[in-house]
Amino acid sequence: MRMKSWRAGVIGAILMASVGGGASAHHSFGAEFDSSKPIKLEGSVVKFEWVNPHSWIHIKLADGTTWRVEGGAPSALLRRGWNRNSLPAGTKIIVQAFRARDGDARASAAEISFPDGHQLSLGNPTTEAVIAAAKRAN
Numbered sequence: 001m002r003m004k005s006w007r008a009g010v011i012g013a014i015l016m017a018s019v020g021g022g023a024s025a026h027h028s029f030g031a032e033f034d035s036s037k038p039i040k041l042e043g044s045v046v047k048f049e050w051v052n053p054h055s056w057i058h059i060k061l062a063d064g065t066t067w068r069v070e071g072g073a074p075s076a077l078l079r080r081g082w083n084r085n086s087l088p089a090g091t092k093i094i095v096q097a098f099r100a101r102d103g104d105a106r107a108s109a110a111e112i113s114f115p116d117g118h119q120l121s122l123g124n125p126t127t128e129a130v131i132a133a134a135k136r137a138n
Helices: 002-025 074-079 125-137
Strands: 033-049 056-061 066-070 092-100 106-113 119-121
Touching: 033 066, 033 106, 056 092
Parallel strands: 066 106
Antiparallel strands: 033 056, 033 092, 056 066, 092 106, 106 119
């Protein structure tokens, strides 16, 4: 009986550590991105990563730099009509985003637009709220 109890404790500790590690790796918008530093990124999709907890779009700009743009979780994107093939490499896009606080070529965006003018939400509720607040202030 004691052996089973010990094994259950060890398994429980391992599970708690793995869940805790994932939760601590997640960040808040304000910790990583600066809402006072908006940026417009225009370029071609290099890669679209359909991963948790946030999707990532890699965009190559005309000057040759590549930016990583954080979007919402795949589940949020699915609810907005996206799938893992929604942004194939080479797709031209325009992103209104907020720069990373550490100066890296990374940003968080709520929506993207295409040269024809149509827009899609990236399913990132925090960034959507920041953009909505900025629009109300203007």
